[in-house]
Amino acid sequence: MTAAEIRLSVAIMHHPRRRERIPPLVRDCAPLTARVVTDPDPDGVPSPLRTAKVAWRAVADGATHHLVLQDDIRLIRSFATQVHHAIAARPEHGISLYSHWDSPQNSYLVRRAVIAGWPFAPLSLFEWTPTQGFVLPVRVARELADYLAGIPDDVKDDDEMVVMFCREAGIPVVGTVPHLVDHRFDPTIVGHPGRFHATVFLPAPVLSPTYWQFSTSAEEALARRCRSDEKLPYTVQLHRSRCLLRPLRPGSGEPVEHGFGWYWADHCGLVGLTVSQVVDGFDRLLGVTGLPSGLPWRLALEVWAAGYLLGADAVTVRRGEADGVGPPAAVGAGLAQAAMTSWITSGLAEPDAAGLTVERRAALVAIGLAGVSQGWLGGWQEAS
The missing domain is CATH 3.90.550 (Spore Coat Polysaccharide Biosynthesis Protein SpsA; Chain A)
Known part of the structure; x- marks a missing residue:
């Protein structure tokens, strides 16, 4: 049509x-x-x-x-x-x-x-x-x-x-x-x-x-994540300034609004990642850019981890596509920045959000997107 x-x-x-x-x-x-x-x-x-x-x-x-x-x-x-x-x-x-x-x-x-x-x-x-x-x-x-x-x-x-x-x-x-x-x-x-x-x-x-x-x-x-076709269907959540993994249990009757999530550093092995992969990438980023003044290290790491897990997960959808190794087109269209900005704005605890200047918030978005790119590349290399 x-x-x-x-x-x-x-x-x-x-x-x-x-x-x-x-x-x-x-x-x-x-x-x-x-x-x-x-x-x-x-x-x-x-x-x-x-x-x-x-x-x-x-x-x-x-x-x-x-x-x-x-x-x-x-x-x-x-x-x-x-x-x-x-x-x-x-x-x-x-x-x-x-x-x-x-x-x-x-x-x-x-x-x-x-x-x-x-x-x-x-x-x-x-x-x-x-x-x-x-x-x-x-x-x-x-x-x-x-x-x-x-x-x-x-x-x-x-x-x-x-x-x-x-x-x-x-x-x-x-x-x-x-x-x-x-x-x-x-x-x-x-x-x-x-x-x-x-x-x-x-x-x-x-x-x-x-x-x-x-x-x-x-x-x-993409649709397999909505069903039970995967061994461990999950989502990644930024909730009160913490990065969490939320296992999905389709058809179990478990309320989707439940407030329980698994802290990423304790359970990222279940989705094929190690804590050192995530943290080492963050340390390398800070070695190049430094941490913006006044931005808590703790908060920056949580946003980086969320971005990294998202990138490593998203690349699995592009495996088998001819252009899968390249940067996603949506990043260039500004969609990734919009999605990361809304994730951070909705996912920060109120005290953390209140302490952010415009510049620090922009720095957090950049850190999250850098995590996405690193997770994407790491996931692609792992598959190769």
Whole structure:
């Protein structure tokens, strides 16, 4: 299917509390025509699910695909063009246009795809599907509407229901890299705690006409992490200024939000790395660049370790690709810097974040990216 063959229906989930957001959001969708779907009971108990039920029914006549947006987002420049190209590349998939920057699984799966240099990231079958912007083929969108209709509104979270539907229906879900929408720093209607931001967002990305082409072998390699095809599926997390490994146990019923992770230095051997590989590379970096004044050694090492583990993991996706040994294309496009910046900003403990100047934060991003490059090269050499 080509982009010209896509006929996209758009619905915006809206709560009257955010009425000022609608005119600019509708304008930014142009030339797409967006239908605004207002919460049918705005004074009732807050429930995105209640509005999602209506939005997934609001399919325009003649559409091939249906996109549901939420009203607390902003869009990239040339949104309509890029979303058409993305759908044309994966017309039978569910496509998330966003992932939350510190979600336990999907944010790492997106960062892994960024560093591997691919425009889509297969998402978790068990973590909530990001629904700030979500596309489905029309047939599937209507099936989702039927599925949601039988769920009580007091369940509230539509994203938890969407992942269940897609898993049960066998609908593969991918996230766009970069994301095409970002979350505004607004309180959620339901009142979820924390800050909300995209994992990898560039307001005006420069993407070639062929950017969204995607190797099926790469998609399969990335998707194995979402299933149980690997001996030890895992993600890497920066949490309260510590680098952690989080083993995934698909289908075990273990909550994806659990707060338990394995400290990287104690368990990196399980993923084929040694502490000395990681630390020696860090020491070599400091021997060349030194440690920026006022930047704690402890913090710099944790960010380096996260980057190193990410790079060593991402290179496994490129093995067998002709250009696998070269630097990932996404690094040159600025996506890796965006992904690392959001990782650090979301992953630092509050006292550490408060003590960072703009210059020290930029130095941390550079250290993390240097770790990615070193881990990538080390992983490639190990495989060779």
